[in-house]
Amino acid sequence: MYKYVLKIKCSDAKGLIYKISSVLYKNDLNIEKNSEFVDNENNKFFFRARLDGTIDTQKIKNELQDEMPRDAKITLAKKVKKQVIILATKESHCLGDILLKHDSGELNANILCVVSNHDELRPLCEKFGVKYHFVSSSDLQRDEHEKEILNVLNKYKVDFLVLAKYMRILSQSFVDRYEQKIINIHHSFLPAFIGANPYKQAYKRGVKIIGATAHFVNNNLDEGPIIAQDVIGVNHEQSWKDMQKAGRNVEKTVLSNALDLVFDDRIFVHQNKTIIF
Amino acid sequence: MYKYVLKIKCSDAKGLIYKISSVLYKNDLNIEKNSEFVDNENNKFFFRARLDGTIDTQKIKNELQDEMPRDAKITLAKKVKKQVIILATKESHCLGDILLKHDSGELNANILCVVSNHDELRPLCEKFGVKYHFVSSSDLQRDEHEKEILNVLNKYKVDFLVLAKYMRILSQSFVDRYEQKIINIHHSFLPAFIGANPYKQAYKRGVKIIGATAHFVNNNLDEGPIIAQDVIGVNHEQSWKDMQKAGRNVEKTVLSNALDLVFDDRIFVHQNKTIIF
Amino acid sequence: MYKYVLKIKCSDAKGLIYKISSVLYKNDLNIEKNSEFVDNENNKFFFRARLDGTIDTQKIKNELQDEMPRDAKITLAKKVKKQVIILATKESHCLGDILLKHDSGELNANILCVVSNHDELRPLCEKFGVKYHFVSSSDLQRDEHEKEILNVLNKYKVDFLVLAKYMRILSQSFVDRYEQKIINIHHSFLPAFIGANPYKQAYKRGVKIIGATAHFVNNNLDEGPIIAQDVIGVNHEQSWKDMQKAGRNVEKTVLSNALDLVFDDRIFVHQNKTIIF
């Protein structure tokens, strides 16, 4: 089983694989799996390798940096559980699914705490012994509320924020602090039905398929890089509440799949799109 | 095998099924299958039955009309092949699929002719012995071009127009002539990517799933009642042309499924949505 | 919202819908939805209606019985939460999903207790305040073990047993006691990969899609009437353990969907197949 993940993103050039594999070979590293992608449109090269053995990461990084184009962004890090905070509001299905997977050891992450603008989900978190912070937004401006949330977040060293049906829009300044570190689950097949109550929108439009989308959050609502999507069929007999109920299983599965990809360092982001290895 | 299709659409009221089944029972009709739906939001009742035997359709309709609410719209017609004209432009996959099914007797319709604003698809149609009308749009205003198309269409007695990748937008007056009689295949998962080149849009947005949508055409572009949709997964390795290629199989299957539903009289339209039995 | 469910299964005959709707209409009942199906091959008629209002169920049943064919099996019952016992072994994903839905009020059932042949899932059940019975099978013959389980089950008045990854095969005499009352989730796309370790079988066969199947249990292993199935794509990079992990989300969703159908009285069983309304 691999212990390190090497990720390289740089301008494309001839011989990159040769140069990378040369460094790895000369350092006698076991490569468990290489993945690569060249984005010809943007002339970008993406590379990921899973490495085994004991590694002097700084030495390898330096040697790679010498061989790669100047703009190369190289990360080489031990595979460790990510430190994660979950934001939620009132719905329990996504949060509950994550707590269950955390509890059974299936989640490649430690849940530091759950933060919510409501108090409804406290009992669920307490069942699983996960700390719960209720940060009410009542009578607060958005920036005031976010400031209070940041006060909580700042107590922790966090790798990723997971919005597990957190129903408030985050400000640009908040999002900027956590660039490519916030994962959201949106309850529609984006870019269809951006914004509020997508199930009602889907019902009204009379679609025959509904879906869910997990994506990184950027400062445009529901427009960040898409990580995972899935769909289910619906028909005229289903009210929007029926669709909402049916959609919950899709939402939690899509979010769960996205978190696996993120926590295993399998994603590059470029030009508002994800490259997933 | 059923020989008649009865369709009723009216305001909802108590006892409608009793009243309908009473008329059918007293006339000693074989009902092969009933389907019904009540749209509570709009207080509308929809009913369809497949009937066997020899039927005095006018008598049955009159008796039903007496029992049903005043606004009842009742159709009772022998199951016959629909008379269909296909409009296409240059792409052959949807047209070819329809021609093949027509040829093998799987299509519940007669293809009267194919009309195109280009001449590329003529050889394909000639293979299958289907009349081809090339109506060039060069140097013509939209209304002039549509007038020439209407000159062709008016030579035929047509039940439905099928837009099998016909790449020109129809005017409101054209659409109004064929209300709920024009079926279009749009190469995206509507309402995502309305308009031109949805595959490029999908590629640019970085979605992980693409789709196709068959719908009735109304006077708002790509906003008519949806009949059928389907999707396939895509990934970062696929260019928009790869997506376009992969999408073709979905497009033709979705259109084919929609045509089966339309030609078998299985669809009601209400409030810009379809009820499908 | 409907309060009663009427279900009728009988030999097919002319006028059944008329006769049923006549009884319902004359009793001034609100029918929220009718569903019907005629199995021509077996000459069987299936009918289900959701009824609203206050009903003298015995009177209605008697009147219907008078009108229907002699073999008619009629049930008319108030919509109530089903009483359910869950059997599990060591895996937590299906059980946890059911407990979560139970906890959030989404499950149309009361969980009376959980019975397991291992003790691993006790902490999970205790989190949710659900009684846990550990009935070890160590040193016991199958019939002895089942006898001990029956001792537990007999303390409760149970409508359905749910096998949420219960990994022991039940004897025919056990199954016979709970005819059409045991729902199992099998971790393959039945009838492919019946029996032990379907993920290993799927891996070895090199399939490109794996699935899960929820079914009623009869006395042939994995051969009971299928209620729900779903699938996901896999590829050569996935070990059987990867497939197992990916399959868990499908297993729990399929089981959840099947339980919704069962608990809402939407299923008929005939000739080892399900008719689902």
Place this chain on the structure above:
Amino acid sequence: MYKYVLKIKCSDAKGLIYKISSVLYKNDLNIEKNSEFVDNENNKFFFRARLDGTIDTQKIKNELQDEMPRDAKITLAKKVKKQVIILATKESHCLGDILLKHDSGELNANILCVVSNHDELRPLCEKFGVKYHFVSSSDLQRDEHEKEILNVLNKYKVDFLVLAKYMRILSQSFVDRYEQKIINIHHSFLPAFIGANPYKQAYKRGVKIIGATAHFVNNNLDEGPIIAQDVIGVNHEQSWKDMQKAGRNVEKTVLSNALDLVFDDRIFVHQNKTIIF
């Protein structure tokens, strides 16, 4: 756009990527895309690269052979259209779909001819100007019939045989002549419903999903390496003939997808499984 495909299959060893990329780099080749896979269970390494430029293929192959493990099987060939013969029986949907794609230039293959044990599909082939050989099996033993088919096949230089709903079982000696060169479409989700009339089997079993499987043919019926699979949902209302009709779109799409993979040299076969890049 790439012009050559390099494929290597050998025992796994450290540094293989380094050694391959070293040869390619020193020969100044443009690598458009590398793909690799290590089958740890069988200690096998699989590699495919798409190369651009003008290449002395023999020189490159020799240099690679020197660097690779002794058991390395290396192919480096110009990307060319494959030479293909289609075998069919009476059903037109798969054959028609292939002919349409061939006609519109979407198929990366030349269709040399169609061979059938019936004469029904002749008119379809003649529409597309494709030579048709009717080789009746009437009054013939299987080996006699195959001998006559081989007489036809031997007139051509063929890369692949495509069984587009060819409904006769091929003998082991026939299959051995075309190892990994025969692609079949089976009308079920293998390994479910091996053998005759899978739709009837699926109907009888009461499955909720049906599918199709494209696979290489080996000498065990329907047990060769799987290339592609897909599924659609079905329900109790569908007769086996309805399932058969619905399945046709899946069959032809799955076969079409499989042919794209085969004709683009994207597949390795090992241990009765496919590795697809």
